[in-house]
Amino acid sequence: MALPSYAGPGERIWYYSFRVVCGAIFLFLILPVLIVVPLSFNAEPYFTFTSGMLSFDADAFSLRWYADIFKNGMSAPNDAFSWAWISDSWSNAQWVHSTKNSFFIAIWVTILATSLGTLAALGLSQSELPFRGALMGILISPMIVPLIITAAGMYFFYSDVGLAQTYIGVILAHTALGTPFVVITVTATMIGFDRSLIRAGANLGAQPHTVFFKVIMPLILPGVISGGLFAFITSFDEVVAVLFLSGFEQRTIPRQMWSGIREQISPTILAVATILVCISIVLLSTVEILRRRSEKMRGIRPV
C-alpha cells in the first residue's frame, strides 16, 4: 500500500517511522540467525568478533572450527589427508557420528510420520468422520504437551519395554512428535481439494487405489512433502526426548550441541550452527516452492 499523494505531513512521518520500526523488528528476527555465520570463521576460540575480524584482517579468519567438526574424536587427527584419514573421521569423529545418527533417525521419522500422518489427514478431511474434533485434538496433542512431560513419560515407558537407549525408541518418539505437523499441513491442503475429482475418477472406472495414486496423490503431493519436511526438521532439531531416551551411541547433532553449550563452549558449535542454518535455508526454500506450486495448481496466483 503506497503512500497516497494527498497524505499530510503527520501521515508521512507515521508512514516512514512505522516502516523503520518494522525494519528493526525484522532485524531482531533475522540477525541472531545470521550472526553465527561470520563468528564461525573466527581464528580465535572466542564467541565474539575480534578486532582483526572487524578490520577484515585475513589472518583473523580461519576454517579451523569446520576442520574441528571432522577431527574431534579422531584417533589420529593430524595425519596427512588420505583415505585412512577419511575413514578414521567417518568412524571416530564425534560430530560425524552424530550427523550420521541425526540423518538416520530423521529419515526414518520422515517416512513413518508422513505415511501415518497423510493417511490420518485423508480420513480427517472427510466430513463423514465421527468425533472429528476430538480425534484432531488427540492427534495434534504431541505438539501441545510440554516436551519435558512427553520425554519423562516416554523415558519410563521405553525403559519398561526395553526400547530405551535404542534407535527404535528415539525414532518412535520423534515420529509421535512429528506427525502433528504432517496432519496439519496435509489437512490444510485437503481443504482446497475438489472431491468431485474422486467421483469422476471412480465414474471412469478407476479402482479406489488407482484414484488415490493417479488423482489424489499428485494433487496433494506438495502438501505431503512439506509435511514430511516439517517432520524431518522436528526430528532433526529435537533434543529433549533425545536427552532422556538416547544413550551415547544414539547421540544426535542437537544432543552434541547441548553438551557442547553446557560443558566446553567452543566455536565448533558455531560452525555446526552455520551448517544447520544452511540446511534450514534449503528446507525453507523447498517448502516455499512447494507451497507456490500447490497454490498454482489450485489457481491462486500472487497479485
Next chain:
Amino acid sequence: MVDTALNTTSVADGLLTDDGKSLKAKLALATRRNKLRAFLLVAPLLVFILVTFLWPIGVMLYRSVYSPNFGETFYRTAIAIKDWDGKDLPSEDVFAAFVADLVQAKKDRTIGKAGTRINYEISGARSLFTSSARKAKKLEPPYKEALIGVKEQWGERNLWSTIKRLTGSYTASFYLASLDRRYNKDNQIVTQPEERQIYLPLFLRTFWIGGLVMVFCIILGYPIAYLLSILPLRTSNLLMIMVLLPFWTSLLVRTTAWIAILQREGIVNDVLVFLRIISDENRIQMIYNQAGTIIAMTHILLPFMVLPLYSVMKTIPPSYMRAARSLGATQFTAFTRVYMPQTLPGVGAGSVLVFILAIGYYITPALVGGRTGTLISNVIAGHMQKSLNWGLAAALGSLLLASVLVLYWLYNKIVGVDKMKFG
C-alpha cells in the same frame, strides 16, 4: 414387500432400490461404510499416538498418586497401624510389626528405598530408618521402649502418623508438596512458611515469564504482521522469509546465537563499550538470568505470533478502513475502532499458542536461564534426572499439563485446532 409403501411418514422409506431393499436402509448403510472408511484411515495414527504417546504420559502421571513401595516394604506395619487413632503413640503390636518389617527390609535391601520415600516427608528420616534397621535384629521386646531407646525420634507421634499415611498405596503428598503444602502434627494440611515455599513461586514465575513473552510477542508481532498483510504479495513473501527462517532454524542454534550476542564478552556489550556508553569493567550481565530467558524466548516464539496474526489480517478487506476514513474517522479512530477489533481472533490465537509453548519451555531456560530464569520444566527435569523424586516430578508435570490443556481447550474454542497453519 410392496406393503412398505403404505408407510407414509417418509417418502424415502417407500422408495426401493433395484435389489428390493428400502432406499433409506441402503443410504444408512452407505453412510456407515463411509464413516468406517474415514475412521480406518485415521486409526493407524490414532493407535500409534495412543500407544507411544498418551499411554506413557498417563502411566507417568499415575506415579504422582500411586506409590506403593513403602507400604509393600512395611506390610506388617500397614496392617497393625490401621486401627491406630493417632492420638497417642501406637500400641506395642504396631512397634513389634514395625521392628519385624525393619529386620526384613534390611535383609531384602529395600530399606534404602523406603527411607528415601519417607525422607521426602520428614527430612533426616532416611538415616533414622537405615541406622535403626541395622540394630533392629538385636532388639528385644517390649519393642516400644527398645526402639525409642535406639533413637528417641521413634517416640514422636508425627513420625508415626507419617508412617501410617505412607503405608497406603495412594498418596496425595506429592501434590501437596508441589503446591507447597504439607501435613502438620495433627494430620492437617497446612501451607509451608513463606521462606520455604519453592514450587508456588516457581509456577508464578513460569506464568509471569510466559505472560511477558506473550506480551512482547504481541508488541513485536502485530506491526510486522500488519505490514506483511498490506504489502503486495511478492514483497510480503520475501519479507516473510525473515519470519520463517528463524522458525525453521534449530532451537539450539538460536539459543547459541543469543549467548554469543548477550554474554559479558558478547556483541551487545562490545558495542556498548565501543560507544563508551558503559565502561569495560561495567559490562552488563544480560544472559544466564531472567532477562536472557525472556529475550531469547521472545525471539524464538515470535513466528508463532506473526503467522496466525498474518493469516487473520490477510482476510480483512482494506476497503473497511477506507470506508471508515471517508465517513470522517481519523486514521487512529479507524484503526482502533474498525481494524483492531477484527484482528482480535488472530491476537487471541497467537497469544494462547505462544503462552502454551512458553510455559512448557525447557531448552532455552536450561541453557541461558541461570538461577533466576529457570521454569517449571527445568525443575521437573531436575527431579527426573538428579534427585530421582519421580512422584514429585509427575505431580508437578500433571499440574503443568493441566494448565496447558485448559489453554489448549481455549485455543480450540477460539480458532479450532484444524485452522492451525505453518507458513
